[in-house]
Amino acid sequence: MAKDQKKQPRPKAETPKGFRDYFGADVTERKAMLDRIAGIYHRHGFDPLETSAVETVEALGKFLPDVDRPNAGVFAWQEEAVPGGGTAGDWLALRYDLTAPLARVAAQFRNDLPTPYRRYAMGPVWRNEKPGPGRFRQFYQCDADTVGSASVAADAEICGMLADALEGVGIARGDYLVRINNRKVLNGVLEAADVAQGQADDVLRTIDKFDKVGRDGVLALLTTGRRDDSGAQIDGVGLSNAQAAPVLAFLTSKGSDNAATLDNLAAAVGASEIGAEGVDELRQIAAMLAAMGVAEDRAVIDPSVVRGLGYYTGPVFEAELTFEILDDKGRTRQFGSVAGGGRYDGLVERFTGQKVPATGVSIGVDRLLAALRAKGLAGTQDTGPVVVTVMDRDRMADYQAMAAELRAAGIRAEVYLGNPKNFGNQLKYADKRAAPVAIIQGGDEAERGVVQVKDLVLGARIAAEASLDEWKSQPAQTEVPRADLVAEVRRIIG
């Protein structure tokens, strides 16, 4: 290889465009958060599932069959002729979410898995899309789904579990809210409004704009249209005001409590059977959440949840963080959504032909982690190591013994392994490692059976803040008998 390299220009040491590396606390903080969520999911009877990163494009099944290269949004490649390996010509791809592999697993192992099958999955997914700020081509997802249960008890359970998970990672009660709606109620509203088949999609699209344009905006868009901020005329759907009324009633039916909201919804769906079914489902979910001890300040029926209503087939839910943060421009705004989900059919159907009801939730890992960081809740007890400096290259074994003693006492510790010639470099290294303590023992100290223990945190504070007098009374460096090394370090970092 070395010979080939010489003929070649040097390769660039670069993360591929749209990908990133995670260092130290990036890794441990995310891991700590996911571990806590996994603990909550596990306690609710959910089992972990880890599928491989690679699926057949056929199983992923997002792509049109007549496209030559199924690359729309995924990283895909064709199998080579590997002896005994895959079939040459088959397309493989990196999974773009955790739901498609679940569908494949639920179909493939349907005779082995319990029914219903509760599973959680956490791991990276890949999107061959344009990267942007905070938008990468590989990112984590964290999903929990129940496959094979048509009961809304499954939905209620997931809503309660989501609330528990948010508290589990440290979000205080009152700082989050799980909001619950139902696609069936919306369908009932469309029936009540006598919306023509061809108009339903337009109405759905308009409803999705409720968060942005508000009640009056939606009314205008449902009927005759409106001018947007740029002055451009947006066509309306063409409903009459009477037709638009149930839709608006639906969107604004949030009452002071679940009971009031449910009454408003019952009115909005009028005589629609599917609508009444949807309201009844929400009523059951509300009752079950109450029975589980999940009060309305944690999870609440809220018909203004419209995100994903077009995709899901029954209950939908969304978790929002309600505390305020400063945005890029220094304005306060609500942190917003960190998780969403709902009930969907057809998960397994494309494989087996059988409809299998399923419901699930996906937590936005990066967003929730960002929220924890904003609240100062992401920190693990990840401190830098105690750094044992090297004054005398020949006594490396002595320094290793010190580090080993500290580790045996449960203290993170390491010996400086760079070139020890320049002692200043060793302290700079300790600083870069965020070391709380440095240990120093030269030949003189070794002879006297002592060791210098330098409190780097206190030292930095003294250097930054204190006057000379205070420095004298609070020495950042103490000499202790070698036998007291562990006790002294413990005193400082304890």
Next chain:
Amino acid sequence: MAKDQKKQPRPKAETPKGFRDYFGADVTERKAMLDRIAGIYHRHGFDPLETSAVETVEALGKFLPDVDRPNAGVFAWQEEAVPGGGTAGDWLALRYDLTAPLARVAAQFRNDLPTPYRRYAMGPVWRNEKPGPGRFRQFYQCDADTVGSASVAADAEICGMLADALEGVGIARGDYLVRINNRKVLNGVLEAADVAQGQADDVLRTIDKFDKVGRDGVLALLTTGRRDDSGAQIDGVGLSNAQAAPVLAFLTSKGSDNAATLDNLAAAVGASEIGAEGVDELRQIAAMLAAMGVAEDRAVIDPSVVRGLGYYTGPVFEAELTFEILDDKGRTRQFGSVAGGGRYDGLVERFTGQKVPATGVSIGVDRLLAALRAKGLAGTQDTGPVVVTVMDRDRMADYQAMAAELRAAGIRAEVYLGNPKNFGNQLKYADKRAAPVAIIQGGDEAERGVVQVKDLVLGARIAAEASLDEWKSQPAQTEVPRADLVAEVRRIIG
């Protein structure tokens, strides 16, 4: 999508060839093992690094530049023209190990990372190779490396840390051994044997067969050749017996303790300077391990470690599990190697032109996990959930309340969410879930304010073993007041 699907045959629900899915304990047992190892690495001052799964083929750099498709052993594909994404035509690939990404990171972030940089990495890697029994195209690696230290203190530290890690996951002292050798000693032996430049590779290849053919076999292969088991003549390297002597002395220089081994090695390398340097390095490593409290029954100098000697440039190490297991054919054999590593140069050099010394170890995740399973050490406290059965579909909220109470008490619990009509199916489900306890409350029990608690573990034992009399004295199902539900479940599973 649904419309397209109807025109298409149904996709196969299949894991791609050579890949697999991990369910439940597969995931939690591996995770528990890696978490313990990460804890040990962290305490030694190593920081986690998580690079993306995808690298540029250029940065991976394993491939010949004149090959049209750089597919030898990796999954690779060409970037499409994604607006704002990667550069169309660039080759990307899934990482095939964790060392190549470390090299890229060490070069890319060399001004930001501490020097030396200690890092650990755990995660999947991908090989586009022929799968076989226990051999998959995606598997886990678990590496720890120190980049930027030429000191053998770094090697000693990794050997000690490896011993700690094996004990950390539960391997008892005496059931493992870290064996340490040095490429420089071998180079010294080659000098002492006056091996011609062109013969060195042949000698290395022969040495690699020591484990298989033993001392006499190696002697024959180094000199005039030998017949193998099939009767075929294998050519010898053509050394004289005198030339072969230092090589054999090297391979068989293991003494009763490190001191004796080191003396034998010093004799084997004769007047070779590089050989003496190698022996001195091993002597330092031995001294440092002793200082760290890692005795020779845990990590020992052993010149018979020849695996990887051709690849590494200084110390090499291998961890073996010394207990016996039964192989596929029912014969007892030593479990064998679970980790290996050593010192290597040129990690970063191909990017920057600068030689950066590095040393590291890689634990065979699947092999170590198999060892833990063989010893009954892999088990996490992963029990099935308490299953609250559903006798009355309309009282779902009551059942949810029971499960919530149990969970609040830290007990894994779930409500049966399948079709409750057939109660037998509910108990079959509980069995499939390995539930320790089932909770039953029909309308009658609800009225009387009681609940049935069924001990499924005891029930299974009684069904399998006990006579009718014993059954009577040990009821597997008890009725308790509803308020005592949690206490009764705790009594059973506690």
